[in-house]
Amino acid sequence: MEIPESMKDELAAWNSGKGIDLESWVGCEGNFKLAVGYASIFWPNFVEFEGYIFTEGFSKDSVRGFESQKGSTPKSVEWVINHLHIADIQHYGCSDIAKDKLLVIGKTLKEIYELKLRALFPEKPCIVEFYVPDDEDDLMDYQVSFWQAKHEADNA
Secondary structure (H helix, E strand, C coil): CCCCHHHHHHHHCCCCCCCCCHHHHHHHHCCHHHHHHHHHHHCCCEEEECCEEEECCCCHHHHHHHHCCCCCCHHHHHHHHHCEEHHHHCCCCCCCCCHHHHHHHHHHHHHHHHHHHHHHCCCCCEEEEEECCCCCCCHHHCEEEEEEHHHCCCCC
């Protein structure tokens, strides 16, 4: 994995300036409770519900609410319920948020979701989108989401 530019100085400062790789750095700075939390984000459970595919934890009321909105389509319902703002993985105001980190995380989540959805639902192909806002400095709007390919023709 390419190290985000915004992390290079921090990693290089370790070991009296000799530096440290990402895996070793995680071993020094990380903890198991965060690892468990990240596992739920990086390897989420996906479930089928009334012809939809959602990340586990959705609510039937949310589905009904989005279905009832004017212009709603199956694609738009799946997209909005399944979307994850990358910035929301950490607490609001997290001081080390940076565009390059959001890009690494978003691309990684896209690949993970594609692989897991394909493995779980081979007969229901899904499209996974990593959305990068037009204003790339809007760090709160980087998102990943997915919908079933059969909904692609929907105007959502």
